[in-house]
Amino acid sequence: MPERAGLADGGGRGECEELTGYPARAVESGDVVWGEEVIHPDDRERTWEAVQSALEADESFEVTYRVRTADGEVRWMWERGRGVAGTEGDPAALEGFITDITARRQREAELERTNTLLSTLFDALPVGVVAENSDRDVITANSRLFELFDLPGEPADAAGRDWPALAEMLADRAADPEGFVAGVEELAAAREPADDELTLADGRVVRRIHRPIEFADGDGHLWVYQDVTDSREYRRDLQRFETILETTGDPVYTLDAEGRFTYVNDTLLETTGYGTDELLGEHVSVVMDDGDIERAKADIRAMLSEEATGVRSRWTSTRRRTNSSPVSSTSPCSRSTRSSAGRSASSGTSRSASNARSASTGFATARGS
Known part of the structure; x- marks a missing residue:
């Protein structure tokens, strides 16, 4: 890889030392070999390939990689640069900008962990859940929804589908299909919290909970379906028992x-x-x-x-x-x-x-x- 002709964090060469612990002049002169002593060992090959590909095409490059600072700390960098031609026309050095994006990468990693956790919890819920956006398209649905209504396919298949159309598939399992679909439309139009019970064609009783939700880019709806057949029978038996006790x-x-x-x-x-x-x-x-x-x-x-x-x-x-x-x-x-x-x-x-x-x-x- 050609030597660096200039290094900056958008503001000045002195920031190279602040970012890496190495003076810019040491890197520019080749006393510190950027590709061998600064770039993290696990990122060197792909970074090399990306830069060389851009140089061969006489194009600028953008790469993200980790570095080991002079004191051994690992930090994330984003670099944008281009080759500087030598006397014979071939790239003799690189010049560009390097920005420390460690904080951003940490936030991204934390967000990814949070999303993974939420996704796992979402799919493990004992209730069926589906969320729709303001365009009435399904954002997400979980496995329990498909199990509860014996739907074909996988939850991932529901993402992006028209929710009213999916609701009609759910309605096919209801004792009153038309009432099921009408209820979905009425609740969505009213945008009011609701909690009711539905009877399925096979006799099971399902609790339906609707909550309007607000997204950054518009309104949406959250639907929760829970099989309450056993608990309903338990409440009925309990009421009978209490009647016996009182009489x-x-x-x-x-x-x-x-x-x-x-x-x-x-x-x-x-x-x-x-x-x-x-x-x-x-x-x-x-x-x-x-x-x-x-x-x-x-x-x-x-x-x-x-x-x-x-x-x-x-x-x-x-x-x-x-x-x-x-x-x-x-x-x-x-x-x-x-x-x-x-x-x-x-x-x-x-x-x-x-x-x-x-x-x-x-x-x-x-x-x-």
Whole structure:
């Protein structure tokens, strides 16, 4: 590579030393060989080839490469230059401008890392996501969207496509295709946040979330689709269970790991004379004496040690405190069950298994003293 006839950072030759630690005159004279002592070893070959190609074509060149400064620091440089012809017409030296772009390259590297992280997280989301720009073109979509709606192709295939057309493909999986497409258009036109549920043709229920978003170059829309079939069925079952608890003739309660009430039904309130606000968060000892508690714990420990399913036991409180008067009571419904995986679940005053602390559920039927 020809020697450098001049080096600057757009402002003056003195900046060569500031950038590289080498005086400009040392580089220009060849005392410091730029291509062998300054340019990073991993960048020398490609930089050489780029410069030589430009010189042979009698053109200027632009190259980006790393350098090792005089004190060993690695920095990024952008260089623009041209050959200086010698007495015989061949390039005898190079002259041009060199700019330190280390900070810019660091920002680019950080941005690339961030984009890679976001892309990985985006594709790993358990919900289907698609974003569109102001022209209604798809910017990006993730794998879960394609899985959820059983779409052909890959998420990358969706980028740049017309979102309304893609929405019609999604609508083919909906129980009401026309309603699906109409909903997309109405929400996009309104540009208001929305959250609703859709039923698919196969019976699954999908939650649809729409959010208008602002890009630097215009408006856009973000669409999120989540399969909520299982959670909806769970809520339905929970509602049924709560209905049963409220209509049963037995007092029912649940306790946390500390033995404090987290749920009480109306029958228990009537039995004890307390209000809901008075019991929730309070320790079970408010309505049960120490003897009752210890007997209940012993019963539950015994049940948890059983291998059989559906074991029942009975415990009787000799004295239950209420806001009005003492009441004797019996709890006939403490139960232990063992799952196929070998874990035990129990209902009762307290629960303990393998030194683990957990919540418990109790059922009690009061009887007059």
